[in-house]
Amino acid sequence: MSDITIPEARQAAEHAPAHKKDTQGVKMGMWLFLMTELLLFSGMFLLYSVYRYYYTKEFHQAGMETHTMFGTVNTMVLLTSSLTMALSIAAIERGKKWLSVTFLSSTIVLGLGFLVIKYAEWSTEIADGIYPGSPKLLQHPRGFELFFAMYYLMTGLHGLHVLVGCGILITMLIFIIRGKITQDDPVRLEAAGLYWHLIDIVWIFLFPLFYLVN
Amino acid sequence: MSKTITSGHHEAPTSYGIYVLIWLALMSLTAITAVVAGIDLAAFTLVIALLIAVVKSSLVVNVFMRVKYDDKIFKIFIAIAGGTLTVIFLLTFADVYFRR
Numbered sequence: 206m207s208d209i210t211i212p213e214a215r216q217a218a219e220h221a222p223a224h225k226k227d228t229q230g231v232k233m234g235m236w237l238f239l240m241t242e243l244l245l246f247s248g249m250f251l252l253y254s255v256y257r258y259y260y261t262k263e264f265h266q267a268g269m270e271t272h273t274m275f276g277t278v279n280t281m282v283l284l285t286s287s288l289t290m291a292l293s294i295a296a297i298e299r300g301k302k303w304l305s306v307t308f309l310s311s312t313i314v315l316g317l318g319f320l321v322i323k324y325a326e327w328s329t330e331i332a333d334g335i336y337p338g339s340p341k342l343l344q345h346p347r348g349f350e351l352f353f354a355m356y357y358l359m360t361g362l363h364g365l366h367v368l369v370g371c372g373i374l375i376t377m378l379i380f381i382i383r384g385k386i387t388q389d390d391p392v393r394l395e396a397a398g399l400y401w402h403l404i405d406i407v408w409i410f411l412f413p414l415f416y417l418v419n
Numbered sequence: 420m421s422k423t424i425t426s427g428h429h430e431a432p433t434s435y436g437i438y439v440l441i442w443l444a445l446m447s448l449t450a451i452t453a454v455v456a457g458i459d460l461a462a463f464t465l466v467i468a469l470l471i472a473v474v475k476s477s478l479v480v481n482v483f484m485r486v487k488y489d490d491k492i493f494k495i496f497i498a499i500a501g502g503t504l505t506v507i508f509l510l511t512f513a514d515v516y517f518r519r
Contacts, residue, residue, distance in 0.1 A: 229492075240500045243500060247507070254511075258515060277453050281446060287442075287479060290483070291433075402479050409476050413452060413465070413472055
């Protein structure tokens with residue numbers, strides 16, 4: 206404490222309070238938005254749970270049909286993208302602009318990779334005749350059909366969030382390159398990061414519910 | 420040291436190492452869930468898978484989303500939201516279970 210020089214202290218006093226308040230406000234706003242997202246997904250998780258309770262046997266049968274491999278790989282892709290997201294923020298806070306750009310670009314590539322894998326997975330299933338209202342599904346019991354309705358609804362909505370997330374991250378990438386997000390003002394990147402991590406958390410719960418039914 | 424003063428500006432940056440460590444933990448937990456799903460533990464399979472998901476998401480929230488290092492208000496936010504959701508889930512489950 207006693208080591209602080211006067212110019213440093215003055216500089217900190219000029220910038221610190223206003224900036225801190227703003228930063229916390231932005232993050233708080235983002236968290237409030239994330240709560241609404243949480244509620245949106247929770248409603249579906251609730252529906253899934255109730256259906257699973259009513260149609261335990263059918264959900265079990267249907268769960269065997271999903272591709273665990275696709276799900277596991279995609280989980281790892283998304284977790285890694287969360288790591289590079291966190292690293293990108295850590296880099297900008299150290300003033301390493303291009304390192305931050307590199308990490309953020311990796312996050313975007315991994316996010317798009319997730320969608321490509323998802324596309325391959327859905328294509329396989331649709332080719333197998335498994336899609337909402339398909340003649341093959343209608344031959345199965347109701348619970349079986351409901352499982353796949355929930356599957357397409359929840360992974361579809363999640364995929365949409367990944368797509369939107371990629372759009373937000375591309376915007377952040379442009380901001381960093383143009384010097385609008387800097388070491389002294391990284392809060393927009395942090396807020397975008399919070400959104401990205403939330404998408405990851407939703408997937409963490411989707412994964413055991415749809416892919417790990419043995 | 421001049422470092423103490425900059426911390427008022429924004430929180431001290433978390434080290435890269437911690438993030439990598441947490442990522443390794445998340446990847447291992449994913450591998451464990453996938454393996455555990457292969458073993459037949461009857462009713463416990465789902466419970467274990469969900470418990471692991473809770474552990475994973477708390478790692479993401481605390482470290483990647485930095486709630487652990489952030490102001491207390493964010494912890495209160497999450498506690499209230501989590502508490503509300505728990506009540507909604509429990510009441511719905513109670514309704515479904517005791518109906519008929």
